[in-house]
Amino acid sequence: MKKVVTQRYTEKTRRYTEVLLIFSVYFCFTSLFSCVDEVQLPIRQVQARLVVDGLITDEPPPYSIKLTLSGAYSSGSGFPEELIINGAVVTITDNNDRTVQLEQDPLLPSYYWVRDPAFRGQVGHRYTLNVVLPDGTVFVSAPELLRAVAPLEQIQAEYRLANGYSGQPDLYNILINTHDPAMLGDYYRWSTYSYVPRWTGTDPRHSTCTLCSCWVPYYSQLTSVLSDALINGNRISRRSVFDSPVYAVGKQYVEVRQYSLSRAAYQYWTLFEEQRSRTGSLFDPQPASIEGNVHLQADTTVLALGYFGASAVSRQRLVIPGDTIQYDRFLNRLNKAFIPSGTCPSTFTEFILAPPASW
Template sequence: MRKKSKKVSVNLCVISVYLCVIALSACVDEVQLPIRQAKPRLVVDGLITDEAPPYPIKLTLSGAYSSGGGFPEELIINGAVVTITDNNDRTVQLEQDLLQPSYYWVREPSFQGKAGHRYTLKVVLPDGMVYVSNPELLAPVAPIEKVNAEYRRQNSIFGQPDLYGIFIDTRDPATLGDYYRWSTYSYVPRWTNVDPMHSACSVCSCWVPYFSELTNVLSDALINGNRISHRLVFNSPVYAIGKQYVEVRQYSLTRSAYQYWAHFEEQRSRTGSLFDPQPASIEGNVHQQADTTVLALGYFGASAVSKQRLIIPGDTIQYDKFLNRLNKAFIPPGSCPGNFPLSQLGPPTNW
C-alpha cells in the first residue's frame, strides 16, 4: 500500500512541475529588440613596403555584406583623392582601380618604401571630408633563415584534411622593440570528378591557392636578441597528392601596428561564450584631419619584407593508402574551374 501511494505522489509531483512550466511559458512575452543601425565609417586596409610597387590601399565604408552576394556598391568609395607622403615631403597620388573600385594603387615605380622613413596616408572623400594617418615608420626586418614543412596526419573521422605544417627560423636583432607579422600562401593540388590515376580529364586536376590568417604576430619582449626557431606560420591542407608551392613573407611592424593586429586576433579567436566581451570595431591609426577623436577602422601600415619560397615534393605519400583512408572525400564532382574559382590548371610558374 505504501508503495502505491508513493508512486501516486511522485506522479503528482511530475504533473505539478509540468503544469508550472506551461504556466511560466504562457507568461513570457516576446521581446522585439531594436536592431542597431551604426553610421557607416571609413575602413582603410593597406600598407607600403620596401618591395617595388605597386601597393594597394583598400577603401570602403563599414556595413553589412555577404561574401556570396558580392561587395555592395553603396559601400564602395568612388572618386576619393588618395596620397601617400614620406618624411622628405615626397608625395605620390594613388590611382583608383577601374575593375575593383575599392582599391587605390601606388603605381609610381620610383616611390618605393625605404627602411627608416615614415609614411603618411591622406584620403579626401568625395564629400570633402579629410582623413589622415599617423606617420608610420618603416622599420627593418630580420631575414628569414629557413623554411621547412612537416607532414601532420589528421583524424579523417572528422573530415579534416592532412596538413603540412610550415615553419620558419629567423634571428631577432639585439635591439629591443622589434615586432613581426607573418603572411603565407600555398598552391595546393586539387582533384575533381575522379582522381587523375583513373581519368584523362584535362580540367579535373588543378592548383588552388590557400592563405594564412593575417594575425600571426610576435613581439620580441621575451626573446630579444635570440633565435626564433620552428615558428609555425601556416598549415597547408593536403587534399590530393602532388607538389605544393609555398611562400612565406615576414613583415616588420611598429608597436601600434602590432597592438592593432594582436587585438584583431583576440577578437577573431574568441570562443563566443557568455562571459566574452562583445566584439567592438577595431580602430587603427587613421583619423579625421579636423577632429582627431573621429577614427576610421582598419590600419595603414609600413613594413619591410623578407620572403622565402618552398616546394614540397609530396612524393612520400602513398597513392592508394591516401585514397582509401579518405574515401575520396575531397574529390567533388564537376570541373576544377567550376569548384574552385581561383584555381589554375597548371602549377605556378617561375617558382
C-alpha cells in the first residue's frame, strides 16, 4: 500500500512540475513581446577641442595650417560650419624671432596660409605655431625642429594583378630607394599621389564623348613612416610607399615626397597609424583622440588634437608608360567593371581632362 501511495505522489509531482514549466515558458515568451521597457541610454557629450593640421617645409611657400573643432563630421554632407574656426590670429615664429602671420582662406575658411615668399623654412631652425582663437584663448606648439632629409634617389613601379576577381583593380606598386645618413636619429615620412586615367560611359575606342576620358588623382595615406633605429647608415631599398590603382589603359603620373620628421612627429604618426589600422575586434582598445604638440598657453596639460610639423622635403616624379597593358585583354578580363556611367564631371569630384603639365 505504501508503494502505491508513493507512486501516485511521484506521478502527481511530475505532472505539477510539467505544468509549472509550461507556464514559465509561456510567461517568458509573452513577456518578451509585451513587457519590454525602452531604455534610454545617456549620450556622452564630449567638449569640442581644437584640431591642428599642417606643417612648414624648406620648400618655397605657400604653407597651410588647418584649424577646426572636433565633432561629428560626414564627408558626404560638407564640412559643418560650426566646426570651422573663423577669425583666428595665427602666426609662426622661428628661433631667430622671425614671425609671419597667416591669412585665412576666404573660400575654405578652415585653412590659414603662409604666402610671404620671404618666410621659408630652413634646416636647423625651430618653428613655433601660435593660435589666438576668436574668444582670446591662446594655443601654442612645442618648438619643432626642421631636420635635413636624405635625397630621394629613385622611384619605381611594378605591375601587380589583383587576386582573382575580387572587385579590386590591378595596381602599380610604387617603390622608393634612398640612403640613410650615418648619424643615428633620422625619421622619415612618405607622401605619394598619382594621376590615374579613368573612363566613363564606355571605353574611348567606342565613344566620341570628349568628357568621358580624364585623369583623376589618388593619394596615399599620410602615415608611411620609418625610423633608422635598425637601418642606420644603410640603404633603404624598394620600400613600398603607395599602390596606384589601374582602372584604365594609359599613362600614370606619380609623385613621391620624402619628408624628414622630428622624433616627436614620428611617434605621433606611428600612433596615428596604429589606431587607424586596428581591426575593430572586441579585444581592441577603444579609439582615443590623438593629442599632438599644441597646448593651451595657460595650461600645458590641455592639449589640442593633431600636429604642427616642420620638415625638409625631397621629391621625385615618375611617368608610368602603361604601354605593356593589352587594351582588349584588359577590358575582357575585367568586363568593363571600372567604367561608370555618366561623364568625368558628373562622376569624379577631382579630375583633369588632359595629362598634368610639366611632368
